[in-house]
Amino acid sequence: MSTLAKTPCTVVTGFLGAGKTTLVRHLLENAGGRRLAVLVNEFGDLGFDGSFIEGCGIEGCTQDDIVELPNGCICCTVADDFVPALTKLLDRPNPPEHILIETSGLALPKPLVNAFNWPAIRSRVTVDGVVAVVDGPAVAAGLFADDPEALAAQRAADQSVDHDNPLEEVFEDQLLCADLILLNKTDAMDESERARVLADIREHLPRAVKVVETAHGRVEPRVLLGLGAAAETDLEARPSHHDGEDDHDHDDFESVSIPVGAVADPGALAIRVERAAEAAGVLRIKGFAPVEGKPMRLVVQGVGRRVAHHFDRPWRAGEARDGRMVVIGLKGFDRGAVEAALRGG
Ligand SMILES: Nc1nc2c(ncn2[C@@H]2O[C@H](COP(=O)(O)OP(=O)(O)OP(=O)(O)O)[C@@H](O)[C@H]2O)c(=O)[nH]1
Numbered sequence: 001m002s003t004l005a006k007t008p009c010t011v012v013t014g015f016l017g018a019g020k021t022t023l024v025r026h027l028l029e030n031a032g033g034r035r036l037a038v039l040v041n042e043f044g045d046l047g048f049d050g051s052f053i054e055g056c057g058i059e060g061c062t063q064d065d066i067v068e069l070p071n072g073c074i075c076c077t078v079a080d081d082f083v084p085a086l087t088k089l090l091d092r093p094n095p096p097e098h099i100l101i102e103t104s105g106l107a108l109p110k111p112l113v114n115a116f117n118w119p120a121i122r123s124r125v126t127v128d129g130v131v132a133v134v135d136g137p138a139v140a141a142g143l144f145a146d147d148p149e150a151l152a153a154q155r156a157a158d159q160s161v162d163h164d165n166p167l168e169e170v171f172e173d174q175l176l177c178a179d180l181i182l183l184n185k186t187d188a189m190d191e192s193e194r195a196r197v198l199a200d201i202r203e204h205l206p207r208a209v210k211v212v213e214t215a216h217g218r219v220e221p222r223v224l225l226g227l228g229a230a231a232e233t234d235l236e237a238r239p240s241h242h243d244g245e246d247d248h249d250h251d252d253f254e255s256v257s258i259p260v261g262a263v264a265d266p267g268a269l270a271i272r273v274e275r276a277a278e279a280a281g282v283l284r285i286k287g288f289a290p291v292e293g294k295p296m297r298l299v300v301q302g303v304g305r306r307v308a309h310h311f312d313r314p315w316r317a318g319e320a321r322d323g324r325m326v327v328i329g330l331k332g333f334d335r336g337a338v339e340a341a342l343r344g345g
Contacts, residue, residue: 006125007098007125008126008225010098010128010131011113011129012024012102012133015134015171016106017138017304018185027221031221035094039082040066041101043105043107043253078115098225108170108173108240109177110176110177110243113177114235127231128226130177131182134201137189137193173242175201177238181210182211183212184215187216198211251331252330254330255326255327258326260289261290262292262321264291266300267309272343273302274302275341278341279333281329281332282327283330284328288324297314298311
């Protein structure tokens with residue numbers, strides 16, 4: 001090893017669809033010669049983000065630089081998946097100079113940061129910073145706001161419940177752990193929404209943390225990388241709703257993968273996805289589909305009710321042209337309605 005210095009790692013957190021993958025791609029594209037590697041973890045079984053970054057065509061970024069951690073919560077599979085994956089990256093003949101860790105939108109960052117204290121890795125890596133990407137329009141629309149009446153009712157029934165809204169809990173945990181906050185999607189917000197959301201974020205912050213406004217994650221890499229926070233050494237400054245718990249469960253959320261056949265018209269599929277996103281409890285839909293007569297794979301993704309689609313890459317030789325959509329929602333979301341909408345029913 002050329003130096004005893006620890007390899008800096010940046011943890012990118014942020015709710016489903018906030019713009020984490022977009023940010024990671026931006027950082028890779030603007031690495032300025034620095035050797036970056038990415039660990040990606042997703043909720044749901046599509047393995048979408050890794051393939052999305054892999055297919056990026058970014059110069060100097062090879063398939064080996066993108067490591068997808070198997071389905072599951074990164075913070076709960078530390079020993080089995082995370083530590084070995086990190087060690088493998090560090091043991092490469094030409095190891096990365098900086099590692100980006102894109103967590104699932106439902107992951108709590110604190111247990112992951114804590115994992116950097118594991119004996120197997122603690123002398124080799126440090127958390128340079130935790131960056132929380134915030135979906136500005138979603139906050140403005142009240143997605144993470146508690147319903148005051150429901151909260152009061154629940155408190156009356158059970159004093160130990162902090163929130164009635166699991167979305168608020170994940171959102172807060174992500175903010176509370178952050179060294180830097182990116183208020184993203186400002187292109188889709190007006191002035192008063194921005195002011196309101198900024199105030200809302202500041203209200204949640206226990207300490208002085210800088211908030212940077214951005215669109216499409218276009219931030220100078222040096223604003224984000226090199227924070228030198230050593231976050232794993234000051235966990236007390238990062239309160240969590242799950243402090244004191246050995247483990248946390250993911251019972252609040254679930255995902256399902258639904259096959260979709262070849263479509264004649266991308267716009268028509270996008271409309272079906274839009275309808276599916278209206279089903280109660282749905283948080284995020286993303287996936288791909290074949291389009292009749294087209295050699296390219298169509299990516300369709302929705303955050304809340306906003307749906308976007310584009311062709312990302314040609315189908316590979318021998319690759320099954322199976323379309324599927326991964327739907328993530330609150331536990332008990334209306335799968336039947338989602339399936340019917342995706343079928344065009
Ligand atoms: N208008 C707007 N759209 C954005 C911005 N950033 C990302 N998006 C879009 O939002 C959608 C989700 O972006 P991703 O980067 O995949 O978000 P993510 O946080 O990685 O999503 P998950 O991995 O599913 O949690 C995509 O359609 C992006 O193109 C932004 O600043 N403005």
